[in-house]
Amino acid sequence: MGTNQATLEHVIAEYWPRMVRAAAGYERNPALADELAQEMAFEVWRALAKFEQQSALNTYVYRVIHNVAVDHIRRATRRHETALESEVLDDCGVGPDAALQQTQQKQQLMQAIQRLPLSLRQVTLLRLEDLSDREIAAVLGLTETNVAVRLTRARQQLATLMAE
Amino acid sequence: MDNQDFSKLTELWQEAKPSKQPAPQLAQLQKKQQRQRWFMLMNAGFELVVLLFVSYFWISESAAGAALPELLWLGFVTLWGWVLFVVISFSRWRSLQAIKSGALSHSITLHTKLLQQSMFRWRLSVAATALFTVVFVVFTLYQCGSESCSVTHWVRYTVAFAVLLLAMLYFEWRARGDRRACQELME
Incomplete structure (x- = not known):
């Protein structure tokens, strides 16, 4: 891919909303989620300079994003003191009632995801971004069977958490 | 939850757009990273300079024929410092090797190992x-037993003792943080 600045910026811009969503899925505190998204963008930017088409770009970028998230969890020692309120994600031009309902659903989904164990949270966040089992396996270094098992467990837990 | 329900969640998830988030500030992040690297290097350099200074002090005091208790105390501090520095540096080196390997991108096991190394350093x-504190207390009691200590001395020793206790509490708090993160990664 090379280090063409315009290409790098284009890729970062394209993946930016996904980074923001991933960061919100991993970090409850909105301010720290902002920081995490910035860090993801930076690491993707650095990693792209070394990208040599050894895997699909999509897989490569997601691998970096989720690696930064795991690194964040490793380093964060005050995570359990963080608040659950997060208003990181916005609505998309719908009426007031519908918007309110949608916002509540999003909050519910976000909180349920944040309460999943890490191994299930990872596969869920990737599936919510429409990655296939094979792609998720490549991103996380797992087998497809393992991914399928985790996804089944994640769906069950997500349903329980969202029903609470 | 069936496939249809999950598809709805996927739509809901992907509808979300960043609102308050500023665009990535890559230049600022690059500077921050450089600062952190400098800080780490300076830290290691500072530890080495302090150790060299203490070692030099011990040697020069020995050459000047200082009293035996003082020489023993300085010898203990020098030995304690070097052993700790070598063991901690070795652990840091192992962590750096793990980071450099590039396998961090797909291995939670490696992240867990890094945390275990970090926990080892804090526990150490x-x-x-604790060992330093015990020897320090013994040395202080010996000093004040053999020759009378003034109030100023006692205040100084008490402050030093309190600082050592606080340092131990801080190290323990950091080790617990690492253990919590480790548990979360292994869930």
């Missing part, structure tokens, strides 16, 4: 500080 710091 707790143990080393």
